[in-house]
Amino acid sequence: MLSSWSTSLNLVFFSLTWTTIAMTYSPLQLEFFGPLFLRTLLYLLPSAAFLLFDLGVPSLSVEIKAQGEMGLPARQRGGAAKVRRVVGWSVFNVMLAVVIQAGVEWLTTDVLRMRSLLLIKGSTWSFNHLPNPWTLAKHAILGLVSRNILQYYIHKHILHSPTGGTFARLHQSWHHSVYVPYSFVASYDHPACYLLYRFLPLYLPAIAFRFHIMTYLLLLALFSLEDVFTYSGYTVLPSTIMLRGMARRIDAHMMSQGKGNFGPLGVLDWVNGTTLGADLVDDLREEMERHDVQERTGRAIDGAGDAAGGLAAKFKNRSKRGKGRG
Known part of the structure; x- marks a missing residue:
């Protein structure tokens, strides 16, 4: 009974907090500061902490790096100068995506006087500002599936295709100039390639199906943590099934210079036969045997x-x- 009351009170307080935020700030402010806060808190700061650990205590870091000493950022080609370049462009790309999203919102609402591309104010649940729980769950699944499909085919048929042209050349010379990944490498790419591969596969489905901004922020938080952990190069990860297998596939993708493993989850790689090393089924089998x-x-x-x-x-x-x- 106490647990039920506690959950109800938490929902009420959360509803009041979100309603207050939605009533206080404009849609433009919410679309700018929301993604900025989440990307900073859940991607940039953890990536910086992991990098400081790798640089400050390399003797300890190397023990939990999947590729051993090869995985230490400062020991890779380019040394400290390359690390600074990766960090600088990664931060720039993250901020660029936030600014572009806010710019699109400003153009839509303030200049063209149209409704917000994401649903921000007005819903069918309490306080008229929260998404319906069923709609939130449905859109979250839709966003997860559509993002993975878009990323797989963009990655395979544009960024790693002989006919990919400028995008393929830029992606190869920027992103794949790093041989073994660390967290900042997830967003290290030419800005055009970053927007095409990292920003649009989430943002386009969100505006196409007009997700509630809370659903969008939830997915953004999830994918930010995914980038931090799967590109970290560490063998010690929070999830033993999903993240560990995803991290292994990203390592194989980077070290092979993009010969396979084009999808984040590995499902479409398994379906299309583009998996390098252990696939998703092998990960599940190994996890079952381990436990x-x-x-x-x-x-x-x-x-x-x-x-x-x-x-x-x-x-x-x-x-x-x-x-x-x-």
């Missing part, structure tokens, strides 16, 4: 069978005793 899922399931089934057998025996004995008394 002895099959063995535990077998033990649970055997235990349930023994319990059912014991229960049946008890009923049988009672039935016999009842007949004997009769």
Whole structure:
């Protein structure tokens, strides 16, 4: 009962907080400061912390790097100067995407006097500013799926295609000038390639289906953390199934100079046969073996069978005793 009350109060406080924010700030301010805050808090600052760890304590960092000493940023080609270039352009690209999104919102609402491209004020749930929970979940799944599909085909058929032209050349000379990734490398690319591959696959579905801005920010937060961890080069990651396999595939993509592993999750690589190394199915199988899922399931089934057998025996004995008394 207390847990239920606590959850209800948290929802009420969250609703009040969001409603206050939505009533206080304009759609343009929300579309600028929301993404800026999340990208800074969940991508730039963690990436900076990981980089400082790699540079400050390399003897400890190398122990948890998947590629060992090769994975240390300062030991790669270009040294400290290259690291500074990667960090500088990564921060620039992140800020560029935030500014472009805010600029599009300004052009739409202030200049053309049209409604916001993302749903910000006005909904069907409490306080008229929060998204319907079912709509939020549906749009979140839609955004996740559409982003992964767009990223796979943009990555494979434009950024790594012989017919990709300027985009392919720029992506190869910028992003793939780093051999082993670290977190800032996720956003290190020519700005045009970054916008095409990182920004548009999330933003276009969001405005096409007019996501609520809270749904958009939720997905932005999720993908920011994904970039931090999957490009970190570390073997110690929060999730043993998804993130560890994704990080291995990104390592293989970078070290092969883009010969495969074009999708973040690896599902479309598995379907289209472009996986390098272990695929998604192998990751799931390995995880099951690591946690002895099959063995535990077998033990649970055997235990349930023994319990059912014991229960049946008890009923049988009672039935016999009842007949004997009769």
